[in-house]
Amino acid sequence: MLIHDGYPYLQVVGVRAVILSPTRELALQTLKVVKDLGKLTNLRACLLVGGEALESQYESLAQNPDILIATPGAPYSCVN
Numbered sequence: 909m910l911i912h913d914g915y916p917y918l919q920v921v922g923v924r925a926v927i928l929s930p931t932r933e934l935a936l937q938t939l940k941v942v943k944d945l946g947k948l949t950n951l952r953a954c955l956l957v958g959g960e961a962l963e964s965q966y967e968s969l970a971q972n973p974d975i976l977i978a979t980p981g982a983p984y985s986c987v988n
Contacts, residue, residue: 922972923975923976924974924975925974925975925976926977927942927975927978928979928980929978931979932957935978935979939977942975952971953973953974953975953977954969954976955968956977957978958979958981
């Protein structure tokens, strides 16, 4: 268990939050904002969108992100 700002930080395996964006462009903007806001934390974000190489998206998903940002169809294609 890690201590972060005086509070215990549990290293939970799996995504803690899912943000669905209706478009690819909005998902990219959301990722930028999440990364900017999370610079001082150890939270990791992952982007799953259509039109990108699946291998690189699977690799980032395998890194155990805390926040998943995706378009509605992308997580479904990963499950199938």
